[in-house]
Amino acid sequence: MENTRSRKSPEDFQFGRVIGEGSFSTVYLAKEVESGKEFAIKVCDKDHIIREKKQEYIKREKSALHLLSNSQGIIRLAYTFQDRSKLYFVLTYAPNGELLKYINKLGSLSIECVRFYSAELLRAIEEMHKKNIIHRDLKPENLLLNRDMHLLLADFGSSKILPEDYDYDIAQDEIERNREEKANESDDSNDIRLRNSRLVRRVSFVGTAQYVSPEVLNGDAPHLSTDLWAFGCIIYQMISGVPPFRGASDYLIFQKIKNLDFKFSDDFEEQAKDLITKLLRIRPKERLGANDSDEIRYHSIRSHPFFEGIVWNDIYKQKPPEIKIPPNINDDDLQQSDFEFSDEIEPGLGQRQLRRILQMEFGSAKISSAKEQNSTPPPSSTSLLQKLLEEQKQLEWSAFVESDELILRYGFIMKRKKGLFARRRMLLLTNKPRLIYIDPNTNIKKGEIPFDANISCEAKNFRHFLVHTPNRIYYLEDLKGDALIWCEAIENARQKYIKVS
Template identity: 35%
Template sequence: MRIFLLSRTLLCFCFSVHGSSLPVLSEAVTYTRHSNVLLRHREEKNVSICWGSRAPQESFTIKDFELGKIYGVGSYSKVVRAKKKDTGKVYALKIMDKKFITKENKTAYVKLERIVLDQLDHPGIVRLFFTFQDALSLYMALESCEGGELFDQITRKGRLSEDETRFYAAEVVDALEYIHKLGLLHRDIKPENLLLSSDGHIKIADFGSVKPMQVSSITVLPNAASDDKACTFVGTAAYVPPEVLNSSPATVGNDLWALGCTLYQMLAGTSPFKDASEWLTFQRIIARDLRFPDYFCDEAKDLIDRLLDVDPSKRPGAGPDGYASIKNHPFFKGIDWDNLKALKPPPLALLRRNSSRNLSHAGDTSERHTGGNGESAASITRLASIDSFDSKWQQFLEPNESILMISMVKKHQTLTSKKVQLILTNKPKLFYVNPLKLEAAVNIVWSDNPNELSVQVVSPTNFKICTPKKILSFEDAKQRALHWKKAIEALQDQ
């Protein structure tokens, strides 16, 4: 285990944010190795940084980068592919809104994430290279994982084979053991936060919910510790353990529960407690309503069953045997734990986007199964055609313009939501209308360039439409989030 020895006196830099200050760690540091211990030393600001320096505060501007596709969107941030113009190096650039951070009291979370990432050193965890800022935003330049999310691989393949699951799970276990040995809780382990390098190896990402335990090797500034209690609800509904729902303090068992849910999802293609709403999902979690498909092998059933024990102290990895109880489980028979990175990863399933695809296939989710509510592409096309004859929508169309997809959705904003009619036409045009007032349509700026218009599926019902200036959040009760994504991308391909 690598241990970080840090001086308690760390240099802070204050961002000026609308009259207040937002401290973010910005010291330049170097590392040396001695007797397998990683020593971390603070350097003076103007001293040259030698090998191993981590995440310095740079004087870059956003104009120094060529921005590409959007990797993901959060409540106060988005992550985009960014190429440094002078070096050609590619990063995943996390762009955070200063105003939102201060308004929503997220300062401690941002500082903690930055400080923790600066001290983590493991091949299975995304690396933070440097940070910078401007008047509106904070920027973190993270390792770009060109293989995408593990969630995407599950979606594209329908579900993963036992061998694929075993490989990915082993790499997650290895990185999670490192995180826990440092005295940290990740608190948001899920397939969307398990990224893949270009050669297919797992990288744990998104430390926005990280929590240091009482005994931790990570040095955290007092004003950088998140101010929530360890039992505060964070993370994602489908992966939250029952003890958190019952307001019990968080432990390593929380991450182990999420590991069990992720294992299940890799093998089944869906999370174990998924239901029609978050409330119903929570009820299934509390009741431990766990059902295994017939095709699960006995070893997988046993490991998942143990990881999803209602008693967090009994989950493998949480007891006195530590992670040996996971690594020695029969499901991982044949895994060389000392040489994981030398193993050949499973081949990546690529997103099929080409000009031959058309809107008649926009409703397909995969070759293995249909969309979340079982509707086929043909039924969605018929639905759009029927609704398009409604005269109240025709008034928003131009001559020879027809509706390709239409649905009543909820448009979510920070504190409110409202129902709107979301409409996609063959022009192509994408807009929404207040169905009661039938006011002038609000156009969403169209672009055939996926870097300027993209759709991120959050869940079967929820999706985000991302443009350079806005991120719009929608909820389709008929679980057509993926249908909307495919329909828009199909038009972009034409």
């Protein structure tokens, strides 16, 4: 791993296009100015992390990636740094994207591909488990393909690092004792003791419904073979195109998992069927590989007939089998278009750079139409103003402004107070100027954002933006991705309609 303590900053990188988005992060393709190397930079919004209480998610990912820095088959953390409002994780760039998109596009992978990528995934799992790290969110979305189509395991935000002296049986016994105490005692002091119990407090649901293991659902002690359960689910999905446990809701999926309720098609490959059956066992210690103790870690899985012909020690030097796309399938969305960096691209990730990326992502025509869709051009004459005001009467939200007040922009946003749930609101920007927010369900005005010469707007990414006023910061989200357009409109209104003496 490169020195993560180097004093890097956003200005050391040119930011290209967006290659991924999460609930509190955006991933950009970027180029390091000094070396010319391309990276994937995960940019996390600090305020959003705090509001959603995701601090532990960030800490877990950073710690796990540090421990796995020299491990093959795992995404590599090159640098970490931060500024006033964001955290930056500089990661390996995998230009061929997620394995999931190939499964979804083709419906399934060939047995040769399934065997090879399952072997590479097992190698990555072995690397993790040698460091006592449980991933806890293995799924095809988190399996990336590098330029040579080799597998890279990503997203360690749900991971757990077990202590070196961790003993599953002791941890599980303590959880069972606590459960018995809870069943036998009902006084308040016992509830307090349970809430403060170290093990009970740490048991929580993590992962994705279709791949979560029974012990996680039951709140049992952590076990390395949680990842082996997900490994079995992924092999099944690569062959059949869908996960083994499916349902109309998470609850129904969980019931199927607890009852081991899944089926194989009649033509399912027999050796793969046998392997999956031995991995999908309710009890963690009964899964194939769970009791392996040799240096290789999962010798019993490696030696399963399904993996016959795999040269384990040389796998990353081998050429992966080709994922063949039939001629009748459009593969445009499988082609990872390279971004051409040039010296003209200004390094950093400020408002100007975000604006450039937005224009590139959506095209100037779309940005123009987005501006026009919910915006009114500034009136240039009294007659034009009157005409616009007359047309505005047809707008549902005109009842919330004065008769001579023009709505410059409007749209649905999510508004939240720091640390609280977001509320859906209709936001109006007018020429008075005012920022009015309305509850669209009750059609009641809920308030206004104070608008004076001191107001400023800051886009955190395409969706999230902050409105700064002297006494408060307003946290807003535009689900259509028009945060930059809102900021530009608010700044234009400030400059045009606020008279500074």
